[in-house]
Amino acid sequence: xxxxxxxxxxxxxxxxxxxxxxxxxxxxxxxxxxxxxxxxxxxxxxxxxxxxxxxxxxxxxxxxxxxxxxxxxxxxxxxxxxxxxxxxxxxxxxxxxxxxxxxxxxxxxxxxxxxxxxxxxxxxxxxxxxxxxxxxxxxxxxxxxxxxxxxxxxxxxxxxxxxxxxxxxxxxxxxxxxxxxxxxxxxxxxxxxxxxxxxxxxxxxxxxxxxxxxxxxxxxxxxxxxxxxxxxxxxxxxxxxxxxxxxxxxxxxxxxxxxxxxxxxxxxxxxxxxxxxxxxxxxxxxxxxxxxxxxxxxxxxxxxxxxxxxxxxxxxxxxxxxxxxxxxxxxxxxxxxxxxxxxxxxxxxxxxxxxxxxxxxxxxxxxxxxxxxxxxxxxxxxxxxxxxxxxxxxxxxxxxxxxxxxxxxxxxxxxxxxxxxxxxxxxxxxxxx
Numbered sequence: 001x002x003x004x005x006x007x008x009x010x011x012x013x014x015x016x017x018x019x020x021x022x023x024x025x026x027x028x029x030x031x032x033x034x035x036x037x038x039x040x041x042x043x044x045x046x047x048x049x050x051x052x053x054x055x056x057x058x059x060x061x062x063x064x065x066x067x068x069x070x071x072x073x074x075x076x077x078x079x080x081x082x083x084x085x086x087x088x089x090x091x092x093x094x095x096x097x098x099x100x101x102x103x104x105x106x107x108x109x110x111x112x113x114x115x116x117x118x119x120x121x122x123x124x125x126x127x128x129x130x131x132x133x134x135x136x137x138x139x140x141x142x143x144x145x146x147x148x149x150x151x152x153x154x155x156x157x158x159x160x161x162x163x164x165x166x167x168x169x170x171x172x173x174x175x176x177x178x179x180x181x182x183x184x185x186x187x188x189x190x191x192x193x194x195x196x197x198x199x200x201x202x203x204x205x206x207x208x209x210x211x212x213x214x215x216x217x218x219x220x221x222x223x224x225x226x227x228x229x230x231x232x233x234x235x236x237x238x239x240x241x242x243x244x245x246x247x248x249x250x251x252x253x254x255x256x257x258x259x260x261x262x263x264x265x266x267x268x269x270x271x272x273x274x275x276x277x278x279x280x281x282x283x284x285x286x287x288x289x290x291x292x293x294x295x296x297x298x299x300x301x302x303x304x305x306x307x308x309x310x311x312x313x314x315x316x317x318x319x320x321x322x323x324x325x326x327x328x329x330x331x332x333x334x335x336x337x338x339x340x341x342x343x344x345x346x347x348x349x350x351x352x353x354x355x356x357x358x359x360x361x362x363x364x365x366x367x368x369x370x371x372x373x374x375x376x377x378x379x380x381x382x383x384x385x386x387x388x389x390x391x392x393x394x395x396x397x398x399x400x401x402x403x404x405x406x407x408x409x410x411x412x413x414x415x416x417x418x419x420x421x422x423x424x425x426x427x428x429x430x431x432x433x
Contacts, residue, residue, distance in 0.1 A: 016345035017268040017300055018076055018193035023126060025069060026201050031214035032232040037063040039391050040228050040237035042216045042251065044068075045075035046376060047369050048243035049199035050119075050384025051391070056206035058392060063235055064208060065228065067215035071196030073247045074376065077347030079266055079296050079308040080195075081286040083134050083375045084113040084186040087355040090153045097402060104400040108386070110159055112378035113186040119381065120190070125198030127191040128301035132284035134187025137169060137178035143290035147182045160185040173287060174280045175332050181287075189286040189298050192377060199381075216251045219366070226365045239391045242368040243384070245376070246350035252368075257408035258358060259371045263311030265318060265346035267325045268304045269339040276335050277303040295328060304343070305329065305336060311346045318346065349374050353409060357383055359390070359401045367391060368406070 039055050041048045044066030055062040066072070086093060086109045094102030117131045138144050147163070154161045161184045164172065169181040204210050218229040219240065228235040248256025272280075281287065281299055288296035297307045307329040312318045322344045330336050352358060352371035357379055360368045369387045372379045386401050396403045 015343055016077060016193075017266075017304055017306065017343040018080070018191060018345070020343065021191065021194075021300075021302060023194050023197055025197060026204065026210075028066070028070065028200070028204070028210040028212040030232060031063075031065055031211035031230050031235065034234050034236075035063065036236045037061045037209070038237065039063070039239050039241060040065065040226070040235050041241045041243060042228065043073075043243035043245065043247070044070035044196075044200065044210065044212070045073050045243060045245060045247075046196060046199070046380035047245060047384040047387065048241065049075075049196060049203055050381045051241055051243065051369075051388040052208040052210070053199060053203040053206055054385050054388040055391060056203055056208035058388070060392065062203075062208040063237070064203070064210045065214040065216050065230065065235065066210070066212050067247075067249075069212045070200035070210065071193050074245065074264075074347035074349060075196045075380070076193035077266075077345055078192050078264070078349075078377060079286075079288075079298065079306060080189050080192040080300075080377065081134060081288060081296055081298060082113045082116050082131070082188045082190060082377050083286075083288065084111070084184055084378055085109050085154070086357070086375070086379070087373055089150045090157060101402055105402070106157065108382055108400045109379060110154065110157070110186065112382040113188065115385075116190075116195075116378055116381050117188065120195065120198070123198060123202040125195060125202070127194035127198055129188070129190040129195070130284055131186070131188040132286075133183050133185045135164070135169070135172060135181050135183050135285045135287040137173060137181045137287055137289040139178060139290050141179070144179055147290060151182050154184075172281070172283055172285055174282060177332055178289065183285070187286065187378075189284075190377070191301055195377070215249075219251065221363075221365070224365065238365065240366045241387055241391055242366065243370070243387070245370045245372070245380070246348035248370075254406050254408045255360060255362065255368045255370070258360070258406060259350035259352055260409065261348035262351050263313060263318065263346050264308060264349045264374070265311035265321055265325070265344065266306055266308035267322050267329070267341055268300060268306045268343040269336065270342040271302045271304055272299075272336075272339065274303070276339075277305070279335060280305060280333055295325070297329070297332070305333070305339070349376070357401070359383060359386060359399070359403050360406050361390075361396075361403050362406050
């Protein structure tokens, strides 16, 4: 992996609430020798695990290679919020992609939350899943107009969304800091690492071969097959699915340069007394607000309070952001003033220039999906299924997401400077909105 992307990653795992409360990690032995399979998958996050599961259930000989352990990357380090939909609203999606494909994208993304919860129920995954609903608290009058339009568009399509006035928002959040909000009953929350581990176990039981500590080093094409080389062997497959997302490395090549990894960080308290925890998000909702540098928050499965937001590429900058989030939490919920802040961690969100996820075909044997723009729990799971459909031979025009070529971002080496400028501008606008 790129040194700039994974620097100090062990630090972020070691103080993670999710690691501290994780189920037993299944043992997946490192890959070795010379093996064949129908489909090779690179990356053991939500996308790769969902693809492996659905391929194995369909009877395809599937082999997944993960450089660390399943859920090691952002899939096991996010805020655990299951947020339906895409960044863009339904009317804009259909305008841009047309009523047919756009309509399918709207349905896929809108149902992505329910897809996750149904999958968890079907597979019996123990990950504290709750489809209690996702709230988008509104911090400004401008955002109020935007969110009202968003709710109206989804309501027109029969989705269970509704606007909340200031009083109802305060009752559901446990704070009167916002002007109002939107409730999307399709969303909710879960323990993300345990969800990833559950997907891995289910894929294994379905017949997929999963290998941890098996970094893919090089991809070679031989006729109508591809060969994935690792330090200890080679895997020959008819198709290769690259699912590294924000943790791309030299192996992912141009595919890795289609997204910009941006660190998202979280802080969490020790388990709270019932008197305090019952006053915060009393209905069990999760929330992420309308700021450009949004804040997202919820209670964890052990009644810890979790607050997340934008991180930084440097260690010192990230430590500062941890403190910013702690102060923001106490400003929102003064009853947290005496809480013990036991956990802090982070992972890389993969952002795209268009703000849309990408389903990419490099050639007839290599496909990829990435760029979930902060909505990876739901969309990576759903798009992993679409990626599996593509690998199984579903024609491109019948897939529920548009297929694109691999288009690396121009001047990719400047990405850190561009991100820093965008964050500074967004922070300025948030301050005065």
